[in-house]
Amino acid sequence: MSRATVRTAALDGWDGILAGRTTTALAIPERPAPCANPCEATIMAPASSMPLAEFVRFSEDVVRETRDVAIPWLAGVHYDLASLGPIGSAVNSAGKVGTALRRLVDYFALLQDCTDIRLEREDDMASVSYRILDPDIWPRHHDAMFSLGIIGQIIRRGTRGAWDKIEFAFEAESHEMRGDIGKVLRAPCTFGADSNQIRFPAQMLDLALPQVQGPDADIRGLSGEIVAQRRRTPLVERLAQVVFRDLNTHAIEQERIAREIGMSSRTMRRKLAEEGSSFQQVLDECRMRQAVFEFRTRPDLSIAQIALRLGYAEHSNFTRAFHRWSGISPHAWRARLNQTAH
Numbered sequence: 001m002s003r004a005t006v007r008t009a010a011l012d013g014w015d016g017i018l019a020g021r022t023t024t025a026l027a028i029p030e031r032p033a034p035c036a037n038p039c040e041a042t043i044m045a046p047a048s049s050m051p052l053a054e055f056v057r058f059s060e061d062v063v064r065e066t067r068d069v070a071i072p073w074l075a076g077v078h079y080d081l082a083s084l085g086p087i088g089s090a091v092n093s094a095g096k097v098g099t100a101l102r103r104l105v106d107y108f109a110l111l112q113d114c115t116d117i118r119l120e121r122e123d124d125m126a127s128v129s130y131r132i133l134d135p136d137i138w139p140r141h142h143d144a145m146f147s148l149g150i151i152g153q154i155i156r157r158g159t160r161g162a163w164d165k166i167e168f169a170f171e172a173e174s175h176e177m178r179g180d181i182g183k184v185l186r187a188p189c190t191f192g193a194d195s196n197q198i199r200f201p202a203q204m205l206d207l208a209l210p211q212v213q214g215p216d217a218d219i220r221g222l223s224g225e226i227v228a229q230r231r232r233t234p235l236v237e238r239l240a241q242v243v244f245r246d247l248n249t250h251a252i253e254q255e256r257i258a259r260e261i262g263m264s265s266r267t268m269r270r271k272l273a274e275e276g277s278s279f280q281q282v283l284d285e286c287r288m289r290q291a292v293f294e295f296r297t298r299p300d301l302s303i304a305q306i307a308l309r310l311g312y313a314e315h316s317n318f319t320r321a322f323h324r325w326s327g328i329s330p331h332a333w334r335a336r337l338n339q340t341a342h
Contacts, residue, residue, distance in 0.1 A: 002237060004052035004114035004134045008032070010146075011055070012083040014062070014075050021066050029058055047085070052112060052137060059142040069179030072142040076149015077156070082214055086222055087111060092212035097158035098205030101128060101151065107222050109229060116195070116245045117147075121202050129197040131171065133244040135293035141172040144196035145181075151198055158207030166200050169193035171297070194248060235261070235271045236282055243286040248309045254279050287311070288325040291318070295334045303330050 008031040015028055032048045059072050081088040087107045094100035098119075105119045105128065116131045130147045132140050148168065156163065166187040170177065174191040182189045230238065242257050258265040272278055287310045294306045301309075307318035322330045 002234075004112075004132070004137065005049040006052045006055050006112040007084075008048045008050050009083045009085075010112070011058075013079055014071075017071055017074050017078070018062065018066070021068060021071065029054055052114065052132065052134070056132070056137055056140045056143045059146060060139055063142045063178050067178070069142070069145070069177060069181060070184045072145035073149045073152075073184055076146040076151075077153045079146075079150050079153065081150070081153075081212075084111060086215075086218055089215045090217040090219060090222060091154065092214050093217040094209060096205065097155060097207045097209060098126075100154045100157075100209060101205070103217075103219075103222075104151070104154070107226060110222070110225055114241060116241075121205070124202050125199055126202040126205055127197050127199040129195040131195040133241050135244065135289045138293065138296060139172065139176065141170070141177050144170060144172075148196060148198050154209075155198075155200060155204060157209050158204060163187065164201075166198065169195070169197040169199075171196055234275055235268070236275050236277050239268075239272070239279070239282050240286055243283055244290065247286065247290050247311065252283060252311055284321060284325070287318075288322060291322060291330065292333070295330075295337055299334075299338075303334075306330075 008029075011028055011031065018028075029050060032050065062071050063069050081091050084091070087104070087110060090103045090107065091100045094103055101119050105117050108115065108117045114132060114134045116129070116133055118127075118129050120127050120129070128148075128151045130144055130151075132143075152166075155166075163186055166185075168181070168185055168187055168189045170181070170189065170191050171193055172191060174181070174189075177191070238261055239257065242260060243252060246252060246257075254268070255265050258268040261268065263271070269279060272282070291306060291310060294301065294309065298306070303319070304315040307315035310318060312318040312321075319330055322333070326333060328336075
């Protein structure tokens with residue numbers, strides 16, 4: 001998987017919030033010059049990007065240095081959506097909360113790749129979940145506060161500031177978040193979840209949003225840009241992101257994934273071969289990298305439980321696969337990881 005990136009516009013507004021909150025030399029990452037790649041779609045002006053891991057590390061450093069867990073949340077809640085260009089215009093021009101959230105989710109891949117973000121509704125509750133799919137980017141606790149802050153901003157616009165019956169869930173454990181998250185969010189929180197999530201009454205989706213002045217939204221252009229981006233992305237990358245998304249939650253079935261990507265399984269196998277790979281190679285690599293992630297983040301789980309989460313019916317099969325990939329057993333890898341941590 002290639003290096004995940006995020007638009008440097010994600011850094012907008014942090015300097016104002018950080019002002020006066022730290023005496024250390026906490027620096028906001030430098031922004032590269034805008035990309036002048038001629039293959040960029042016309043609707044999205046060339047924009048600079050940075051490694052997603054760098055932005056995540058920055059958000060972690062902010063909380064560690066300031067000892068203020070509220071900062072990423074405040075950066076998201078007060079974020080100027082106009083900084084997102086055409087996507088911000090699409091969100092700001094939405095007439096209802098649900099429409100604004102749907103547009104943010106649908107076009108999020110143009111802002112940050114290698115991320116699973118979803119808007120779902122179940123009975124009388126709705127939710128937006130956010131999760132970075134690259135298992136090598138960890139810890140990734142406080143960037144979630146920032147992203148959920150932007151989502152919370154949209155909901156608050158519709159409720160005119162009311163904040164009732166809102167719930168949060170986070171991938172990280174509570175002690176890893178360096179503060180009283182529930183007090184900051186003024187809402188119940190759970191930890192150790194499979195994804196970062198904000199849940200709210202589904203009726204809020206129908207709340208009207210106040211009008212925000214700005215450029216007209218080009219929904220058709222954004223949709224075309226999403227299609228163009230998918231076409232530019234190598235099939236191995238697209239397949240890996242689907243596998244990382246579905247590990248722990250769905251059976252990894254070649255036919256189903258091929259349909260989702262938009263081709264037959266036969267065509268997918270042929271195109272993967274042209275890229276020098278195969279479905280099984282991608283699946284094995286994703287499983288092994290996810291296994292290391294599970295070792296780091298879920299020390300309470302046994303090797304057998306982790307094998308089951310990765311889709312192995314027998315943990316012995318997982319042990320053999322992991323040994324082929326790493327040269328040592330899962331038990332030895334976990335022991336080495338524990339020694340490093342201490």
